[in-house]
Amino acid sequence: MEKKLKDLREEYLKIPIPKELNDIVQAALNEKPRKKPRVGRNILVSAAAALLIVTASVNISPAAAKAMSDIPIVEKVIKVITFVEWKEEANNSSAVIKTPAISGLENKQLEDSLNDKYLSESKQLYKEFTDSMSKLKEGEKGNISVESGYVILTDNETIVSVQRYTDTIQASSSTESQFDTVDKKNEVLLTLNSLFKDDRYLQVISENIKEQMKRQMAEDPEKIYWVEDDDFTAFKGIDENQNFYINEDCKLVIAFNSYEAAPGYMGAVEFVIPTKVLSDLLVGDQYIH
Numbered sequence: 001m002e003k004k005l006k007d008l009r010e011e012y013l014k015i016p017i018p019k020e021l022n023d024i025v026q027a028a029l030n031e032k033p034r035k036k037p038r039v040g041r042n043i044l045v046s047a048a049a050a051l052l053i054v055t056a057s058v059n060i061s062p063a064a065a066k067a068m069s070d071i072p073i074v075e076k077v078i079k080v081i082t083f084v085e086w087k088e089e090a091n092n093s094s095a096v097i098k099t100p101a102i103s104g105l106e107n108k109q110l111e112d113s114l115n116d117k118y119l120s121e122s123k124q125l126y127k128e129f130t131d132s133m134s135k136l137k138e139g140e141k142g143n144i145s146v147e148s149g150y151v152i153l154t155d156n157e158t159i160v161s162v163q164r165y166t167d168t169i170q171a172s173s174s175t176e177s178q179f180d181t182v183d184k185k186n187e188v189l190l191t192l193n194s195l196f197k198d199d200r201y202l203q204v205i206s207e208n209i210k211e212q213m214k215r216q217m218a219e220d221p222e223k224i225y226w227v228e229d230d231d232f233t234a235f236k237g238i239d240e241n242q243n244f245y246i247n248e249d250c251k252l253v254i255a256f257n258s259y260e261a262a263p264g265y266m267g268a269v270e271f272v273i274p275t276k277v278l279s280d281l282l283v284g285d286q287y288i289h
Helices: 002-013 019-030 041-050 062-068 108-134 200-219
Strands: 053-056 080-090 093-102 145-155 159-170 172-183 244-246 252-256 269-273
Touching (some): 093 159, 145 244, 159 244, 200 269
Antiparallel strands (some): 080 093, 145 159, 159 172
16 A cells, blocks of 8 residues: 555656646746836736746546555546636736646547647636736726636536536626536537437427426516517527536536526526426437436
8 A cells, every 4th residue: 555655646746747837837936026116007917927826736647546546435537627727816806717627538539629628718718817907007907806617517427517617707797607528438528419319309498498487487586587478688499509417316407608598697597407308309318317
């Protein structure tokens, strides 16, 4: 046991820091302190960059994961990890952007494509935040809060479902999410279309969601959904690109971002679709039952 733990520690210490992160860290370490800086737009950008904190938390390499598999009470594979995190505070504004990564898939093409997508999304979000800061006039407050992260919604023997979310507060608040569900045995990314025999599911799910919306509004007057037929903003139905995931109870969940199906105060909303409504349309009961 002691030898395994020693080997594991040595393997962990060998994990390289990504070059981009290493460059940022070195730049921060080499920067000399300045006395009484003037506050201006260019100085603001430099100060904001100096406040950037980057942490790489790549948990273990495949070799280390294999060593851990023989240690009691430790899971064999760590499937979703925090790859990198950006934190910044400036001009009464803040951003916390946490990027996930999928680890342990033999299908490296799928693993790399997902991880590249996650990193690209985080970089774009961080760029949008810093661009907003750089456009502020001297002494102006940004009053922006951005928090982005991820949640492992389901992780069982068959699938792993991951939600990436972004909460933004600027005058009003909004939440946007994206979801990925991976078949761990066949190592493929599930799409909504792939779960059903044909496109009849689009109308069936849409009608069920409308029924749930109307029932919820009847039971709770504080709930409002855009579902009335005479409303030009009314929810018409889902399409094949609709956000979805499969929950821990093996039920299909349809998800909407803020303002997509309801007023902003309702936030992001979700609807669990009863499996009995879908049973005749499903390709099989491997994922949903």
